[in-house]
Amino acid sequence: MATILITGGAGFIGSNTAEYFLNKGWRVIVFDNFSREGALRNRLWLESFDAPRLKIVEGDIRDFTTLRALVRRADAVIHLAAQVAVTTSVENPLHDFEVNALGTLNILEAIRRAAQYRRATPPLIFMSTNKVYGNIDTPIALTPTRYYFTRLRSGISEKTQLDFHSPYGCSKGAADQYVRDYARIYGLKTVVFRSSCIYGARQFGTEDQGWVAYLARKALLGEAFTVYGDGKQVRDVLYVSDLIRAFDAALKYIKCSKYISGEIFNIGGGLENTLSLLEFIEILRKKTQNPSVAYSFAEWRPGDQKVYVSDITKLKKTLGWKPFISVEAGIDRLFNWLRSAECTEH
Ligand SMILES: NC(=O)c1ccc[n+]([C@@H]2O[C@H](COP(=O)([O-])OP(=O)(O)OC[C@H]3O[C@@H](n4cnc5c(N)ncnc54)[C@H](O)[C@@H]3O)[C@@H](O)[C@H]2O)c1
Numbered sequence: 001m002a003t004i005l006i007t008g009g010a011g012f013i014g015s016n017t018a019e020y021f022l023n024k025g026w027r028v029i030v031f032d033n034f035s036r037e038g039a040l041r042n043r044l045w046l047e048s049f050d051a052p053r054l055k056i057v058e059g060d061i062r063d064f065t066t067l068r069a070l071v072r073r074a075d076a077v078i079h080l081a082a083q084v085a086v087t088t089s090v091e092n093p094l095h096d097f098e099v100n101a102l103g104t105l106n107i108l109e110a111i112r113r114a115a116q117y118r119r120a121t122p123p124l125i126f127m128s129t130n131k132v133y134g135n136i137d138t139p140i141a142l143t144p145t146r147y148y149f150t151r152l153r154s155g156i157s158e159k160t161q162l163d164f165h166s167p168y169g170c171s172k173g174a175a176d177q178y179v180r181d182y183a184r185i186y187g188l189k190t191v192v193f194r195s196s197c198i199y200g201a202r203q204f205g206t207e208d209q210g211w212v213a214y215l216a217r218k219a220l221l222g223e224a225f226t227v228y229g230d231g232k233q234v235r236d237v238l239y240v241s242d243l244i245r246a247f248d249a250a251l252k253y254i255k256c257s258k259y260i261s262g263e264i265f266n267i268g269g270g271l272e273n274t275l276s277l278l279e280f281i282e283i284l285r286k287k288t289q290n291p292s293v294a295y296s297f298a299e300w301r302p303g304d305q306k307v308y309v310s311d312i313t314k315l316k317k318t319l320g321w322k323p324f325i326s327v328e329a330g331i332d333r334l335f336n337w338l339r340s341a342e343c344t345e346h
Pocket residue numbers: 007008009010011012013014031032033034035036039059060061062079080081082083084099127128129130172195196197198199210
């Protein structure tokens with residue numbers, strides 16, 4: 001029975017990933033400091049499975065000694081623990097750097113040093129972000145509800161020039177490059193996913209991060225929210241279970257072939273699954289049967305991209321992966337969870 005270590009395993013993506021690998025028969029170690037809103041709820045939810053194969057370890061990604069001991073027991077590592085909000089990174093860039101850049105280096109070093117004790121070191125999957133591309137310098141145009149690229153018809157590919165914006169962009173970007181380079185220089189088996197917007201059940205979204213779940217919950221509660229910018233900004237959105245299938249595919253692939261080691265893949269819903277804020281508000285009106293969903297506009301925030309759509313061709317071709325869950329079906333699933341008893345007290 002193989003063991004997977006999931007850092008940030010009580011977060012949105014982490015808790016869904018933990019459930020997935022438990023169902024697949026893995027031993028799962030969830031490592032988290034429970035700093036994120038909702039992380040303790042996700043912990044209780046995971047504990048409710050009463051799964052003897054689940055171990056939850058409270059700790060900080062900056063604590064190298066603990067990480068080193070955990071990595072020794074792992075056959076695979078998915079590194080998700082992070083300071084995740086651009087706004088928070090602007091307020092406290094030092095903390096952001098320590099958690100995102102140094103925390104990732106800790107994981108890499110723990111894996112590299114595991115080679116002293118075993119023949120094969122565990123593969124590592126790292127969640128990077130589209131923010132590493134910054135404000136992409138390409139022509140855009142506008143319809144009444146959304147921005148769109150006029151030239152980049154397939155979206156943003158991995159070949160796009162890196163241009164880190166915001167402390168969060170810098171710390172995740174540094175981590176992204178370390179993860180890639182540890183494959184090159186030390187032969188670690190690593191894969192980087194540069195992710196656009198992920199959404200779904202177990203996402204305790206806030207104004208600063210996790211906008212799909214945050215706005216959906218606000219609309220359900222009949223509470224007003226703020227739209228930063230003009231609401232026409234576009235993202236490709238991906239339901240969380242589709243992301244986790246990509247993690248699984250990458251782990252399977254990397255086991256039998258070194259070919260994808262050190263590779264970087266853009267991941268998101270791609271061209272077929274895009275949404276602007278104004279379009280999402282229209283969906284919220286229908287889902288909540290409330291024609292007057294309340295919101296106001298405010299200035300753009302630092303680092304906000306007007307349009308970002310991932311080109312997912314490389315991932316499709318290399319891993320045979322593609323999104324299964326349409327925006328409509330994903331939003332239905334999100335609403336089912338938001339309406340569930342488990343979530344209403346939030
Ligand atoms: N959700 C998205 O749309 C998205 C997009 C791009 C990248 N990502 C990346 O994916 C990863 C997971 O994101 P998420 O949406 O699940 O966020 P999340 O905030 O729900 O999960 C992060 C988890 O890390 C934990 N954590 C924070 N600081 C820690 C520390 N110092 N030590 C240990 N644990 C710590 C938090 O308690 C939380 O449970 C992050 O690395 C994020 O940057 C997410």
